[in-house]
Amino acid sequence: GENVEQHPSTLSVQEGDSAVIKCTYSDSASNYFPWYKQELGKRPQLIIDIRSNVGEKKDQRIAVTLNKTAKHFSLHITETQPEDSAVYFCAASKGGGSTLGRLYFGRGTQLTVWP
Amino acid sequence: DAGVTQSPTHLIKTRGQQVTLRCSPKSGHDTVSWYQQALGQGPQFIFQYYEEEERQRGNFPDRFSGHQFPNYSSELNVNALLLGDSALYLCASRPGLAGVTGELFFGEGSRLTVL
Numbered sequence: 001g002e003n004v005e006q007h008p009s010t011l012s013v014q015e016g017d018s019a020v021i022k023c024t025y026s027d028s029a030s031n032y033f034p035w036y037k038q039e040l041g042k043r044p045q046l047i048i049d050i051r052s053n054v055g056e057k058k059d060q061r062i063a064v065t066l067n068k069t070a071k072h073f074s075l076h077i078t079e080t081q082p083e084d085s086a087v088y089f090c091a092a093s094k095g096g097g098s099t100l101g102r103l104y105f106g107r108g109t110q111l112t113v114w115p
Numbered sequence: 116d117a118g119v120t121q122s123p124t125h126l127i128k129t130r131g132q133q134v135t136l137r138c139s140p141k142s143g144h145d146t147v148s149w150y151q152q153a154l155g156q157g158p159q160f161i162f163q164y165y166e167e168e169e170r171q172r173g174n175f176p177d178r179f180s181g182h183q184f185p186n187y188s189s190e191l192n193v194n195a196l197l198l199g200d201s202a203l204y205l206c207a208s209r210p211g212l213a214g215v216t217g218e219l220f221f222g223e224g225s226r227l228t229v230l
Contacts (some may be wrong), residue, residue, distance in 0.1 A: 001174075021218050032149075034218070036221075042223065043119075044205070044206070044221045045221070046218045046219070091157075102171050103150075103160065105157030107156055108155070109153075
């Protein structure tokens with residue numbers, strides 16, 4: 001099955017700096033890569049996703065890049081704010097159709113943004 | 116829109132007991148998945164239901180079983196509880212449209228503690 005590796009496990013940055021989280025996947029058939037943010041005691045919430053036919057996607061301060069050849073994708077957060085502090089999970093899926101693919105999650109990155 | 120709702124939010128059981136967790140999907144969604152999230156880990160896929168049938172299953176023993184009802188709500192049952200079953204159990208829903216590898220909406224989860 002798919003194996004998703006995520007690094008680093010913890011990341012501390014100063015407010016206003018950028019943060020980068022990296023993930024690799026093993027199954028070249030994976031075609032959908034979402035990122036979830038989970039605040040303490042809360043549900044995971046999708047913050048951005050990318051499909052395999054796109055190399056980069058941006059949404060305000062958040063961007064995701066995908067390198068299909070190397071089988072890795074990254075989350076970039078610019079101008080970090082204290083409210084960005086949370087655990088971030090990457091995931092991969094090879095879904096499609098009515099029986100949609102399961103998500104394989106990384107182990108998570110605890111991001112702390114210091115004021 | 117109430118989103119994905121789960122019950123109970125917290126529960127404590129002893130080894131060998133059985134537990135039933137419940138989930139109501141987001142309005143308009145007909146596909147329900149269950150994930151187990153151990154402390155400090157990413158969510159692990161248990162199984163997925165669509166049209167009242169189990170469509171995919173992760174690497175979990177037969178002690179884990181589920182059901183989906185005609186109104187798309189779902190139950191997760193775990194028999195013969197082990198200490199290692201202690202975790203946050205997340206329900207997630209999505210619309211089961213053909214060709215969509217879209218967003219999973221998660222509930223707040225049911226925190227199970229096995230003593």
